[in-house]
Amino acid sequence: MRLDAGCEILFEASAPTPLILMLRPRSGLGQWIFREEYLLEPSVPMVEYTDSYGNLCQRLVTPQGSFRVRAIASAETADTIDVQPGAPFVPVQNVPDGVLQFLLPSRYCPCDRLGDLATKIVADCAPGYDQVEAIRDWIQTHIDYQYGTSDASTSAFETAQDRVGVCRDFAHLGIALCRSLNIPARMVVGYLYQLDPMDLHAWFEAFVGDSQSQDPQGRWFTFDATQPQPRGNRITIAYGRDAADVALATQFGPLQLNEMRVWVEPSP
Amino acid sequence: MRLDAGCEILFEASAPTPLILMLRPRSGLGQWIFREEYLLEPSVPMVEYTDSYGNLCQRLVTPQGSFRVRAIASAETADTIDVQPGAPFVPVQNVPDGVLQFLLPSRYCPCDRLGDLATKIVADCAPGYDQVEAIRDWIQTHIDYQYGTSDASTSAFETAQDRVGVCRDFAHLGIALCRSLNIPARMVVGYLYQLDPMDLHAWFEAFVGDSQSQDPQGRWFTFDATQPQPRGNRITIAYGRDAADVALATQFGPLQLNEMRVWVEPSP
Amino acid sequence: MRLDAGCEILFEASAPTPLILMLRPRSGLGQWIFREEYLLEPSVPMVEYTDSYGNLCQRLVTPQGSFRVRAIASAETADTIDVQPGAPFVPVQNVPDGVLQFLLPSRYCPCDRLGDLATKIVADCAPGYDQVEAIRDWIQTHIDYQYGTSDASTSAFETAQDRVGVCRDFAHLGIALCRSLNIPARMVVGYLYQLDPMDLHAWFEAFVGDSQSQDPQGRWFTFDATQPQPRGNRITIAYGRDAADVALATQFGPLQLNEMRVWVEPSP
Amino acid sequence: MRLDAGCEILFEASAPTPLILMLRPRSGLGQWIFREEYLLEPSVPMVEYTDSYGNLCQRLVTPQGSFRVRAIASAETADTIDVQPGAPFVPVQNVPDGVLQFLLPSRYCPCDRLGDLATKIVADCAPGYDQVEAIRDWIQTHIDYQYGTSDASTSAFETAQDRVGVCRDFAHLGIALCRSLNIPARMVVGYLYQLDPMDLHAWFEAFVGDSQSQDPQGRWFTFDATQPQPRGNRITIAYGRDAADVALATQFGPLQLNEMRVWVEPSP
Known part of the structure; x- marks a missing residue:
């Protein structure tokens, strides 16, 4: 079905802090992202790179004070996941x-x-x-x-x-x-x-x-x-490989995550 | 400045035709995509991959008949390009x-x-x-x-x-x-x-x-x-390397591009 | 069968010249390199990188004067190539x-x-x-x-x-x-x-x-x-893609290839 | 200086065992491999791939019984490593x-x-x-x-x-x-x-x-x-990242390492 998903995070930084976010899903075999939005308040320079697993990572330095990130994605997803009892081990x-x-x-x-x-x-x-x-x-x-x-x-x-x-x-x-x-x-x-x-x-x-x-x-x-x-x-x-690779926010300094809101709704 | 850019293409296919599109800009050092949208009419399965230059490519098979693609990106861009007379040759x-x-x-x-x-x-x-x-x-x-x-x-x-x-x-x-x-x-x-x-x-x-x-x-x-x-x-x-690598639409069959509209406007 | 293959190239440079060589085969599905040798006379610093096709490329700057390259590989190869009349087109x-x-x-x-x-x-x-x-x-x-x-x-x-x-x-x-x-x-x-x-x-x-x-x-x-x-x-x-990608020697300056010897023999 | 280095490993397998070896150094900025040899006894099919760190990995299935691997590399190496007291932290x-x-x-x-x-x-x-x-x-x-x-x-x-x-x-x-x-x-x-x-x-x-x-x-x-x-x-x-990534031999089954010999000598 078509879903509108998003999250909004409110950080508080006592000093400018390098931050790596992973909040942008990619279109691929199992999902198609047909709309997205990615907003920072206040706006700061942000660059994106692809890590060795193919994930999109967003790099930035948060300003001192309050910092809000809002990432929204609308995607076509599969209603079910494949279930295959008996599917064989791969040597x-x-x-x-x-x-x-x-x-x-x-x-x-x-x-x-x-x-x-x-x-x-x-x-x-x-x-x-x-x-x-x-x-x-x-x-x-x-x-x-x-x-x-x-x-x-x-x-x-x-x-x-x-x-x-x-x-x-x-x-x-x-x-x-x-x-x-x-x-x-x-x-x-x-x-x-x-x-x-x-x-x-x-x-x-x-x-x-x-x-x-x-x-x-x-x-x-x-x-x-x-x-x-x-x-x-x-x-x-x-x-x-595990959570070390896919933290949605990896911070390198005194950054506090004060609030986080997540939503997933049918796309109108 | 912040720009809203987009293009809309109307194809007509006499038979289902494999098509590779390159219509999704990536966020990088020089630009930040803060909103985008990618729509197909009628909707068909589409998958995305990254080519050897790092470009996002969208693969699909067009249905027979009319087929509309609409890709929109809102980006933060630099108002000027760097000009550096005298910058040296790199051996x-x-x-x-x-x-x-x-x-x-x-x-x-x-x-x-x-x-x-x-x-x-x-x-x-x-x-x-x-x-x-x-x-x-x-x-x-x-x-x-x-x-x-x-x-x-x-x-x-x-x-x-x-x-x-x-x-x-x-x-x-x-x-x-x-x-x-x-x-x-x-x-x-x-x-x-x-x-x-x-x-x-x-x-x-x-x-x-x-x-x-x-x-x-x-x-x-x-x-x-x-x-x-x-x-x-x-x-x-x-x-x-040249246009062979970056065609916005590479088709493998009898597909006609009937109409194309492009716009770039200041983001409100 | 097991083959000893090699080539020896004699260059003459009127000035130091950047050179990219592709003379080192890689082990892969179809061949196994069990011995190799790569010599320069005179010896100069050489670094190796992998291009976007996975080929090994050797970068160096030739000295002025005579310059000899000798690259030898011993490989296990297949005696025949697959021939499959009727194998289908891949859409x-x-x-x-x-x-x-x-x-x-x-x-x-x-x-x-x-x-x-x-x-x-x-x-x-x-x-x-x-x-x-x-x-x-x-x-x-x-x-x-x-x-x-x-x-x-x-x-x-x-x-x-x-x-x-x-x-x-x-x-x-x-x-x-x-x-x-x-x-x-x-x-x-x-x-x-x-x-x-x-x-x-x-x-x-x-x-x-x-x-x-x-x-x-x-x-x-x-x-x-x-x-x-x-x-x-x-x-x-x-x-x-074609010879532009796989030149065995790509030179960027006044370099003359004076002699080249190639051999392929059964490995003893 | 020029070094001849090598290792020889003797395995014993109670059943055929998938094995990944990392025993082939690559030429790069700091070292130049000018000769190498890689032998298996008995000889079995082996394929090589590059992992996400750029290392060469050799895949094979050991036969049942004794299995000997001998990998030799001759390399030009730096006599000293760089020491730079005071070199700054990279933010x-x-x-x-x-x-x-x-x-x-x-x-x-x-x-x-x-x-x-x-x-x-x-x-x-x-x-x-x-x-x-x-x-x-x-x-x-x-x-x-x-x-x-x-x-x-x-x-x-x-x-x-x-x-x-x-x-x-x-x-x-x-x-x-x-x-x-x-x-x-x-x-x-x-x-x-x-x-x-x-x-x-x-x-x-x-x-x-x-x-x-x-x-x-x-x-x-x-x-x-x-x-x-x-x-x-x-x-x-x-x-x-750590030893999990760079094990010289990663085995997936009942394989015993019985003997290992390593040598590093000046190249004659």
Whole structure:
């Protein structure tokens, strides 16, 4: 469906602060951005670059004082996500070069330390999609969604121990468990229609075979351990190894995020 | 200043036709896109990719019949372009790796055949910016701007002989002459505020030293041989070696462009 | 088989001259470089970069006087090239993003001017591999291989008129004719075992469907219009749109190539 | 000086195992590879790709049983590394786009947890090179170099607590401390002449201003916390965020490394 999504952030800076934002979704295979808007108050010079994952990043130095960012995107999205029980595991030797990096451990996804848990969770599953779905289901069942229980330094290892977290932690744990089984997995941040309470959201994708297209290379499938049912109408803003790569705002100085408002509505 | 620019194109296809469009400017060092819109009528699936020059390209298959594309961008642009008489030539060994390709001959810029003319034009100039400016001035003085005198197969070699052409030919000639002097040069297409008559526009950039920043690597400077005076307020849509790389619409089948409207106005 | 290939070039420079060499083949899907050597006499600083096609390029400034370059590669190569009569045409909408550039006209392959000839040559062929083979065969039959009849400014358009040229011209013509039919085609330079007389060689690749793997995306197939039979045991040094991209030596000043020796032998 | 470096690894696989090797150094600004050799016993198909950091990676599937890899490189290297006390800090807003990723936390360099320690170490230093040198010196003084005290899951946070580790841990700690001060830092693996005992080695680079070239962008400087004095004659094999990116062998299955021999000698 056609969605109008946006977010508005109010910062307060005690001194001018370098800031990198990732708030501009790109048009791609799964989504088409047909309208967007990106406003700063006060207006300051901003330049955009593409990071090594293909995400658009906006660089600027905030002025001292109040600083408001407002980014809006209208997108054509898919109403559903693909669900393919039985889709096969892609042997590592067939994983495309550019996808191999999503098998490696990363800051919040120390897959090298979660192999035992993963093996236990997927004990009875056919390799591939079914393993990922078992992981997703296990997380949804065993991890409590609770605000304020994790912070910017919480890794999947801690989430597996503490059994509590928010969407970002759910995604990290899903990614780390997949990677420990040699299934490439990556972090996604973006908008989800009818998320409740509304906020920016994080989920994950896993790379498995596509049994329908018989493409031996496989492709990315969407998984969201915070939701009981597969749901479409997502707008992806950025991909990365984990939250370190896809922070919507990375600041290098004394910047306070005072207010943030997010909305996703049907496009009129 | 803040500009609202856009174009609307009406195609007619006797059969479904693959089409690549380049109608989405990117935010970068010189311009900030704060609003945009991209509409198709009827709506068809469209995907976007980045070419090897960093341009955004939109791929689609037009339906049979009428097909309308409307792309709008609002941008913060610079009111003037940098003019630096005396800025030095960058010796080839100091040209950055990624810029070297803009020294090579290309479809419409056969610089290997224009060395004699270039040498004559820049006879009395200091190497670098002054040479490019002499080339720009020579083109403006010696080539007649006239619609209908060139077509999609006209190269700079022919323009140098026939001494007539449109903005695209002016740019190709400027590029080819620069390259024949080992000055990297590239094609730019985009919008120019107060262009008369209004249309999509083409100009060129040359890579020379920056005497102000004392950066030994040099940088790109804007030149427009169709204009008597340096003018800012440009919105770049795409860069490339020549028009082959930056066609706003590249079609692969029986597609007719029936109407095209372009506008550039101060943003309210 | 395992091949030892190499070339030795003797330059003479009346002044220090920037030079870009492409003499280092890369290991890839079709070939494995298990040994190599790259020597300069006298020794001067040389740096290497990767161009936008993935080729390794060596940059240096030659000293004044004599300058010798010796580049040797030992490679595991395929004894045969794939021949797939009937392999299907890949519709432009299915061509991978990165391959689209090989549909565009380029300096020596003005495909925009060769459509009529191409249409005539492939009149009775099924779209795809058979068209490319008909083009290859037509070139081999109708173009005379003759040294000294073309030079660094000869394009495929002229070769089609003059009906004479060398391997580079044969490749350009093949590429231009393919592109005029919307078949992506690219230039290849490298070594060919038992080429007679031995020299560096040029041929081309066309992108068509792979009927054996049923991969809908297609892949690159090798064609060599200078040879009566398909022959393997090639070592690719570089890929590009045409000879402008893959010159083994691009010089920017008064450099004379005085001698060149090339060899390709079975590895002991 | 000219060095012959190499390593030979003997694996034993109980089943065919996908393996990614990084054992082929690239020619670049700081080093020129004039000879190399890469052998597998038994010979199996191997393909090479470039990762997102520009490193050459070799992919293969080992056969069952014994498997030997032998990679040799002869390189021209610099006898010394640049030492520039006083070279200034590069403010984040001036860090080149491609370097920004080296400010982020990564698997083994959780810089988000080491800010306090870093602040203490650099208390009296001018921002920039002197801070990095203070960090390097602190590590060399306070961390014991001891085999068998850390493993593949040890992060810089643990090394800071345990005060013991090997070259890889020393590098991780240096990187994490730099990043916590907003100084970009990256991992380097390669060869070091006269390392004792000889082995493959790891060190780090930090991105600070270059006070000699007055280049405002800064550049990478080499630091090695395992050595009391700055030492040149290094051959870099790979760069990355941390050891997860630059493992010389990443295996995906039951593969045992039974023997490894490394040598670095003056080239005859």
